[in-house]
Amino acid sequence: MRVLVATAVPAERDAVARAFPGPVREVPRPSVTLHRLPGGACDLLAAGVGPALAAASTAAALTAAALDAAPYGLVVSAGIGGGFAPAAPVGSLVVADEITAADLGAETADGFLPVTDLGFGTVTHRPPAELVRAVADATGARPGTVLTGSTVTGTAERAALLRARHPRALAEAMEGFGVAEAAAAHGVPVLELRAVSNPVGPRDRAAWRIGDALTALTDAFGKLAPVLTSWNPHDR
Numbered sequence: 001m002r003v004l005v006a007t008a009v010p011a012e013r014d015a016v017a018r019a020f021p022g023p024v025r026e027v028p029r030p031s032v033t034l035h036r037l038p039g040g041a042c043d044l045l046a047a048g049v050g051p052a053l054a055a056a057s058t059a060a061a062l063t064a065a066a067l068d069a070a071p072y073g074l075v076v077s078a079g080i081g082g083g084f085a086p087a088a089p090v091g092s093l094v095v096a097d098e099i100t101a102a103d104l105g106a107e108t109a110d111g112f113l114p115v116t117d118l119g120f121g122t123v124t125h126r127p128p129a130e131l132v133r134a135v136a137d138a139t140g141a142r143p144g145t146v147l148t149g150s151t152v153t154g155t156a157e158r159a160a161l162l163r164a165r166h167p168r169a170l171a172e173a174m175e176g177f178g179v180a181e182a183a184a185a186h187g188v189p190v191l192e193l194r195a196v197s198n199p200v201g202p203r204d205r206a207a208w209r210i211g212d213a214l215t216a217l218t219d220a221f222g223k224l225a226p227v228l229t230s231w232n233p234h235d236r
């Protein structure tokens with residue numbers, strides 16, 4: 001089975017690539033450039049920051065693969081993320097059992113309404129439960145909800161509000177829901193794996209442990225390769 005791993009930025013893509021020995025080959029496709037790992041079973045994509053660009057880039061990669069008659073059987077959204085304390089400390093890993101759009105909806109006088117309450121679309125994608133368990137077992141990642149937002153949380157108040165709305169949330173990032181929407185449009189299952197670089201809360205960019213999180217991401221993918229490539233989509 002072929003796997004597409006979509007990160008936001010090249011530094012995250014390269015951290016995933018470091019888990020796999022051998023040369024990576026650049027494969028240009030319309031509007032995206034894939035980094036193909038040795039053996040050809042896994043392509044990496046720096047899909048851009050934020051849900052919209054991540055969705056557009058992932059959709060382009062999925063369409064190109066389908067037209068090449070070499071479709072992907074799994075899409076993985078991966079990268080660094082914010083962790084909700086105390087459950088997801090800096091340096092830990094989170095695997096999403098729910099990928100939820102945190103800010104897709106409407107503010108009302110009575111609070112936030114998700115877009116589904118307005119009669120539209122979806123706000124949550126659920127990765128295959130067996131695969132989530134296998135990833136958690138192989139890497140030590142904690143399973144839970146990973147929120148997607150277009151804005152990085154920067155205050156304790158916003159962090160508390162998100163946790164109140166999403167009590168199972170362990171992490172926050174900016175791409176998972178976009179990647180999941182693209183995968184769902186192609187009928188392909190999705191996973192999201194985040195290495196926690198910073199706590200969700202008051203903004204302190206200088207304190208982000210990006211290097212440590214990228215190392216955790218590399219280590220995780222080193223343990224994940226057999227899990228991902230041997231996974232049978234019919235198990236879901």
Ligand SMILES: O=C(O)c1cccc(C(=O)CC[C@H]2O[C@@H](n3cnc4c(=O)[nH]cnc43)[C@H](O)[C@@H]2O)c1
Nearest residue numbers: 008009011012049080081082152153172173174175
């Ligand atoms: O400056 C660098 O070297 C560098 C290397 C790798 C990644 C970055 C990023 O800035 C990636 C942005 C990416 O990170 C996710 N993220 C991380 N923490 C949070 C958060 O607290 N809330 C939301 N998103 C977060 C997000 O997915 C961004 O796309 C820099």
